[in-house]
Structure formats: structure tokens, C-alpha cells
Amino acid sequence: MVHRGELSIATRGRGTIDLTRDVQKIVGASAARTGLCTVFIHHTSASLIICENADPTVREDLERFAARLVPDGDRLFEHDDEGPDDMPAHVRTVLTQTSIGIPIVDAKLALGTWQGLYLWEHRTAPHTRKVTVMIIGE
Numbered sequence: 001m002v003h004r005g006e007l008s009i010a011t012r013g014r015g016t017i018d019l020t021r022d023v024q025k026i027v028g029a030s031a032a033r034t035g036l037c038t039v040f041i042h043h044t045s046a047s048l049i050i051c052e053n054a055d056p057t058v059r060e061d062l063e064r065f066a067a068r069l070v071p072d073g074d075r076l077f078e079h080d081d082e083g084p085d086d087m088p089a090h091v092r093t094v095l096t097q098t099s100i101g102i103p104i105v106d107a108k109l110a111l112g113t114w115q116g117l118y119l120w121e122h123r124t125a126p127h128t129r130k131v132t133v134m135i136i137g138e
Helices: 020-030 056-069 086-095
Strands: 002-010 015-018 034-041 046-052 099-105 115-121 128-137
Touching (some): 002 020, 020 128
Antiparallel strands (some): 034 099, 046 115
8 A cells, every 4th residue: 555645844944843743644544554654855955854852952952063064154165046054955954864764553653752753944044845755554
């Protein structure tokens, strides 16, 4: 059995958005009891992460680390067609993930106790992001 769902996520600019419940709803609608859920984001300046879901300071710390690692406006970068955060957003995406596979067990995402699935927006301005969820299971 194969099932597909799509999400349209409005971001407020740089930061993380918890997708766990939205993706779980798609898993539930699929009727898959066991299988694999693949989540894919259709962008080169936003990514997906599985991260700590109990303490939001973990994601805030990740943002500060990324800002230090790949600062906006770094003169190293030539590509800045859409502003000083353009190329840093692309680098952040390459360093993270655009696709994540999560097992499905008993019709639920088999995430760890403290894990959540997040969209990580790397641009400073708001965007609408497209996410496709593919489920293969039985």
C-alpha cells in the first residue's frame, strides 16, 4: 500500500516548526499499521530535522550554532541574489536534510520519547513551504 499526503507550511521566518502531529495525521489517514514514512521538503533554503521536543532551548541553541557556523552576509559567498541570508540558507539546508525516513509501528510514527519532526526555516523572511509525505506500508 502506498499513500501520499502534502502539507503547506507558512513560516514566520528563521526558526523551527513542529510537523510531528501533521505528519502523524497523514500516517493515520493512510491505514498503514507497519511501514515507512518518508517526509520530503521541496526547497533549497529550508530543511527537516528530528530533534529534542521537550525543551525548546535545544532548537534555539541549534539556531545560534548555525548562525555562528554560517553567518548571514559572510563575504565568502558570492551568491546573494535574494539578500545576505540567501547563500547561508542554502548551506544550512545542505548540512541538514531535505528528506527523512521514519518507521511506522502500530499505525504511529516510531519516534523516540523526546523526538519531534521539525521544518527548519533558514530564511529570515516568511515563506510557504511544501512538504510531501509518502507512506509505504501494510
